[in-house]
Amino acid sequence: MKILLTIAYVGTNYQGYQLQKDKPTVALMLNNAVKNAFGIECNVTGCSRTDSGVHxxxxxxxxxxxxxxxxxxxxxxKIPLVLNLALPSDISVICAKYVSDDFHARYDVQKKEYVYKIHASTIRDPFLDKRVLEYGKEISxxxxKKMQKAASFYVGTHRFTSFMSAGSKIENTERTVYESYLTRDGENVEFHILANGFLYNMVRIMVGTLLDVEKGKIDENSIPDIISAENxxxxxxxxxxxxxxxxKIFYFDS
Amino acid sequence: MKILLTIAYVGTNYQGYQLQKDKPTVALMLNNAVKNAFGIECNVTGCSRTDSGVHxxxxxxxxxxxxxxxxxxxxxxKIPLVLNLALPSDISVICAKYVSDDFHARYDVQKKEYVYKIHASTIRDPFLDKRVLEYGKEISxxxxKKMQKAASFYVGTHRFTSFMSAGSKIENTERTVYESYLTRDGENVEFHILANGFLYNMVRIMVGTLLDVEKGKIDENSIPDIISAENxxxxxxxxxxxxxxxxKIFYFDS
Incomplete structure (x- = not known):
């Protein structure tokens, strides 16, 4: 019997999802909660690593x-309720369902969707502290529109080497981006991206690049050149x- | 010269607004920020006490x-920006304006508006942790509608003694409630109340009473009796x- 959990968490107090020796991580909390709630030894397999502080x-x-x-x-x-009683209040299991024994949380991922939130205001919002990038100014x-244009160039199948942090050992940097766009609601700007996979820090570098377009440091039409530079x-x-x-995680079978 | 600041804060890390010896309070943070930012000794006067953990x-x-x-x-x-650099990130000055020297932050309050947020779901939302009452179940x-009916009875001029925590030394418990209603957006329920003043724990007891209506412990039509019991x-x-x-704070002169 294998159970697939969908989990929401505030990443602020954790060194990312994956287990790390002597560090608070979401996986550590989840492993402990599963053991306490179910009373048996379980294998817990996450869909992805996440960086420290990522939600x-x-x-x-x-x-x-x-x-x-x-x-x-x-x-x-009852599984979400039972696990949530054993989890800290900044982590919540929102759904549980049975999956087949050969289902794999990581290998069976078809697409992943990330959102990056930016608060574009001179006045910071204390309720968004550690939950957005406080940009410190408005975006005209x-x-x-220039950022939106730039974001549209991310769509497609490319080697995204320019958008991968140094230190990654990945050799095949080709990924397919299906959707890449910005939305805004007043001061709140969101970058949405859907792809079949992401390189190390890829979304964060894409956002940094869009903000350089806002600052006028990068021309919105130069994104294809930046991609093809592979640098x-x-x-x-x-x-x-x-x-x-x-x-959101999209699986092949769902 | 007197300056009126409007401030937003997440109350979770503070023992309320007002200064208390050796305890972290919003007033302590504001006093320190004002001193550091302006470089002179200032009098800082708040509009109201707030309870520990209130936002x-x-x-x-x-x-x-x-x-x-x-x-x-x-x-x-520039005052909001300058003060925000000196304040912790869970407190933010969102507006500053000059007021006359005889303006008083507390005595000149005409009306105060409070909102109480309830998350009515079996599944808690980690992003609302310490920012809502997690009710643990849905509200039909x-x-x-029964809660809404009950809330409507709070409107009017009454002695709200039944809605004041023991220990308060206030003698005149008469207050005028101008607005009292609930809104809901899916699982998120909000109680809004506007009055010329509030007794100690008044809003929190009003909410506890509305939740007892939800639970069937209190009949929605008994609120007038509860008010007149003065108990x-x-x-x-x-x-x-x-x-x-x-x-929100409403002043007589604005």
Whole structure:
């Protein structure tokens, strides 16, 4: 028996999702909660790494008993409630469903959607503290249109080497971006991106580049050149983790 | 020269607004920021006490030099920015304007508006942690209508003794409630109340009473009797501080 959990969390207090020795991580909290709530040893498999401070609205992870003789006896519809009692209040299981035993939380990912939130105002909003990039100024309609134009160039199948932080060991940097666009609601700007996968810091570098378009440092029409340069140094800086949300995971079978 | 500040803050990390010895309070942070930003001793006067953990979207406070020979030299339009650099990121000055020297932040309050936020869902939202009352279940339309009916009885001029926590030394418990209603947007329920003043814990007890109506412990039509009983024990429990927001202060002169 394998169960797929959908999880939301505020990433501020965690060093990302994946387990790290002696550090608070979402996976550590989830492993502990599963053990306490189900009373048996389980394997917990996450869909993705996330950076320290990054948030999630729709993270996915599977849970299954380590020993095939063991069973999770909590009824499926009660699992979110039971796990949430065992989890800290900045992590919440929002949904649980059975999946087949050969389902894999990471390998079966078809598409991932991220959202990056920017608060474009001279006056910071304390309720958005650590949950957005506080840009410190307004973004004009004209600049917003340029950013929108720039974002549209991310769509397609490209080697996104220019948008990958140094230190990544990934060799195949080709990814397919299906959607890439900005929305705005007053001072709140959101960058949405849907792709079959992401390189290390890819979304944050894409956002840093869009903000360089806003600042006039990068021309909105030069994005194709930046992509084809396959050189990290020609793209913008890496926007901070605070504004990044893993929005949704799409699986092949769902 | 006297300056009126409008301030938003997340109350979670503070023991309320007002200064308390050796405790973190919003007033302490504001006093320190004013001193650091303006470089002179100032009197800071808040519009109201707030309970530990209560939030504010439109708190008001005045600032004026202690010594009448001193001047605040920062241009008025720069004051929010300058103070925000000196304040922690969970407090933000959103507006500053000059007021007359005889203006008083507390005595000149005409009306105050509070909002109380309830998340009515079996699944908690980690992004609302400490920012709402997590009710732990949904509220049906039928129950919501009963709560709405109950809330409507709060409107008017009454002695709200039943809605005042024991320990308050206030003798005149008469207050005028101008508006009292609930709104809902899916799982998010808000109680709005506008009055010429509030007794100790008044909004939180009003909310606790509305939730007792939801639970069927209190009949929605018994609110007038609860008010006229002038007895704290007949009203509902005091809802936790987490969901309470000081929304707006209305002054006589504005």
């Amino acid at each position: 999630a609205l729709g993270y996915c992870a599977t849970v299954e008993p380590k020993n095939s003789d063991d069973k999770i006896t909590v009824p499926i519809e 309609d004209e600049k917003f 990290r140094s020609v793209a913008g800086s890496t926007a901070k983790a605070d504004g990044l949300y893993l929005q | 504010a979207l439109g708190y008001c406070a005045t600032v004026e030099p202690k010594n009448s020979d001193d001047k605040i030299t920062v241009p008025i339009e 339309d039928e129950k919501f 704290r024990s007949v009203a509902g429990s005091t809802a936790k501080a987490d969901g309470l927001y000081l929304q």
